[in-house]
Amino acid sequence: SAVISQKPSRDICQRGTSLTIQCQVDSQVTMMFWYRQQPGQSLTLIATANQGSEATYESGFVIDKFPISRPNLTFSTLTVSNMSPEDSSIYLCSGAGTQSSYNEQFFGPGTRLTVL
Amino acid sequence: GQQLNQSPQSMFIQEGEDVSMNCTSSSIFNTWLWYKQDPGEGPVLLIALYKAGELTSNGRLTAQFGITRKDSFLNISASIPSDVGIYFCAGQLRNGNQFYFGTGTSLTVIP
Numbered sequence: 001s002a003v004i005s006q007k008p009s010r011d012i013c014q015r016g017t018s019l020t021i022q023c024q025v026d027s028q029v030t031m032m033f034w035y036r037q038q039p040g041q042s043l044t045l046i047a048t049a050n051q052g053s054e055a056t057y058e059s060g061f062v063i064d065k066f067p068i069s070r071p072n073l074t075f076s077t078l079t080v081s082n083m084s085p086e087d088s089s090i091y092l093c094s095g096a097g098t099q100s101s102y103n104e105q106f107f108g109p110g111t112r113l114t115v116l
Numbered sequence: 117g118q119q120l121n122q123s124p125q126s127m128f129i130q131e132g133e134d135v136s137m138n139c140t141s142s143s144i145f146n147t148w149l150w151y152k153q154d155p156g157e158g159p160v161l162l163i164a165l166y167k168a169g170e171l172t173s174n175g176r177l178t179a180q181f182g183i184t185r186k187d188s189f190l191n192i193s194a195s196i197p198s199d200v201g202i203y204f205c206a207g208q209l210r211n212g213n214q215f216y217f218g219t220g221t222s223l224t225v226i227p
Contacts, residue, residue, distance in 0.1 A: 001161070031213050042204065043159070043217040058214075092158055096215070103147045103166060103208060105215050107158035 002027050002095050004108035012114045013083055020079045021111045023093030028073035030097025034066070037090045037110070046091075049076040083115045118143055120207055120218035128224045135192040137221045139205030147208040148188040149215065150179050152201045159204055163190070185210075195225045 003026040013019050023032065032049040047068055048056040055068035070076040080087050090112050096105040120141045129135060139148070147166055151159035163174050165181035165188060172179055178191045188205055205218040 004158075033215065035217075042220050043206075045214055045216060048214055094158075094215075096213075104161055104164050105149060105206065106161060107151075109158045110156075112156075 001104070002029055002098050002106045004093060004095055004106055006091075006093055006108040006111050008111060009109065010112040010114075012116065014116055015084055017083055018079055018081045019083065019113060020077050021091055021093070023076045023078070023095075023108055025074045025095045027098055029095035030073075031095065031105075032070055032076045033094045033096070033105070034068060034076070034078045035092040035094065037092060039090070043092060046078070049078075080113065083113075085115045088113055088115045118207070118209065118216040120205060120216055122203075122205055122218040122221050124221060125219070126222040126224070128226065129195055131195060131197060131225050131227050133195055135195055135199070135223060136189065137191075137203060138187060138189045139207070139218045140187040141207060142186065143207070144185045144210050145188075145207035146185075146210045147215075148179070148181050149206040149208075150177075150188070150190050151204045151206060153204060153220075154201050162203075192223075195223075197225050197227050199223060200225050 005024050007022045034046040035043040037043045045058050046061045049070040051070045067079045090110045092110045093108040122139045150162045153159040163179040170181040176193045180189045203221045206215045
């Protein structure tokens, strides 16, 4: 398995600002993903973070709003840009594709974002 | 994204009872994963399934990869209070890398 950490764990932000969330994996993973989860709801996939190239976004999510970086096999960032209260949510990073567990996906603890 | 429907949406059971939940989709999946999520935490992987018909156990948990590849099932035997939480299925499409999540089943165990 892989251990995933996220920073910050929570933040309260003002409308119109941007926040960058960092995701660090303790081992190399083939795939990294970003999800959003509203309280009491399921996880919605935002995008696949691709190493060395642009992220692949799901329907309803765009790069201008959620720019993603993945400079190597253990690190990724998600920026929530020009935030509004509707962006208040939990943002979760995941990794999949380790040497020992190719198709198993592991999650970070999440970043709880509140936008005022 | 893909739609994965879980049922039941919530369950209230007595400690010691067995639990069954399922996950269905209109799409064919290559991999099924089952997770448990506690409040304020990320989902924790319970079981991974890779082959149609596969039956895999992890302690008191047993999960099955449906023959049609469009569904999966999770059973918990002899439930205990720490089984409380939200259970999610997640599927990986045959022609992609992304994992899509089910709607979740909330489990409450009454001591």
